[in-house]
Amino acid sequence: MDNTCEICHQHAPADCYLCDGCVYRMRAWLRELPRQLPLLQDSLQPDTGPARRGSSGRAHSPIPVRVDVLDLLGPGHVVLLDDPHGDQSAGVPISALLAGWARYLASEHQAVRYDRHGTQRLEPCNGAVPRRGTGIAAWCSWLTAYLPYAVTRPWAADMYKQLDDLVHRVRGITRTTPRRHVMDAPCPGCSAFALVSKDDEWHISCEACTVRLSPDEYAEHRARIMPALAAIALQIAAAQQAAA
Ligand SMILES: [Zn+2]
Ligand SMILES: [Zn+2]
Incomplete structure (x- = not known):
């Protein structure tokens, strides 16, 4: 096997x-x-739906x-x-x-x-x-x-x-x-913010490409990428403040 x-x-x-x-x-x-x-x-x-005005009634009783x-x-x-x-x-x-x-x-x-x-x-x-x-x-x-x-x-x-x-x-x-949650880290394969976890799924899957991560793999990926993303966001905010 x-x-x-x-x-x-x-x-x-x-x-x-x-x-x-x-x-x-x-x-x-x-x-x-x-x-x-x-x-x-x-x-x-x-579900019988809303009553209709002027309806001539049903030919048969509903089930x-x-x-x-x-x-x-x-x-x-x-x-x-x-x-x-x-x-x-x-x-x-x-x-x-x-x-x-x-x-x-x-x-x-x-x-x-x-x-x-x-x-x-x-x-x-x-x-x-x-x-x-x-x-x-x-x-x-x-x-x-x-x-x-x-x-x-x-x-x-x-x-x-x-x-x-x-x-x-x-x-x-x-x-x-099933409820779905969009994850905050971008996909390691295509960089889209399209990683989604669902209630009945063990894996976290990308909806834009074929990447599939276990919860541990996602946690590792997130820990690696989020500090760098946060630093970039801070730089952008600082640049915007300087320009204002
Ligand atoms: Zn399988
Ligand atoms: Zn992807």
Whole structure:
């Protein structure tokens, strides 16, 4: 197995199918999903828009709830991902998708047990049992706890893509995007003030070129460049004062 991330093709740690940046994103999505639930519930009622004067009324009654939101929130069927390479995420509700992956993961995970003679045995896990019930938040915490294992399995990229699709479907309905912050140091590649950090991204990326820095690399770069930038700014201010 080569150490290339199957999602972004950057370097991945030994025995992992995904790089740290992509795993960071998955962890952020699993944190975000429970926070999206109240917004999704608020979106259940169709947006009927402003009342129009002189309207002759509707030919049919409106559907009382949005079907796309109901799809996401519904219990659905728990999808046993016998074939994780299949395209099973389309239209799958949030809890069914999360529970499906948790059960699939548990079926492969080796549980350590001790028999009555005290001998250690490795057996498949009995199943995924989140401590905090079987709600969406509980499945998200469970999957987060097992991410370090999931990332060593050949289906890690399938799980990534299905979570990616799910989070984007949810964000599309709740009209939310991760917060972004423009960093104060310019890009080391193109000098533009276009380095941006986002809530669900480990890396700080330049929006004007392809530069991508880890938080440590950015801190180092900033520490190196900011004193020089501050000195230039002071010189400009002094020159302006002298000219005035
Ligand atoms: Zn990656
Ligand atoms: Zn750049």
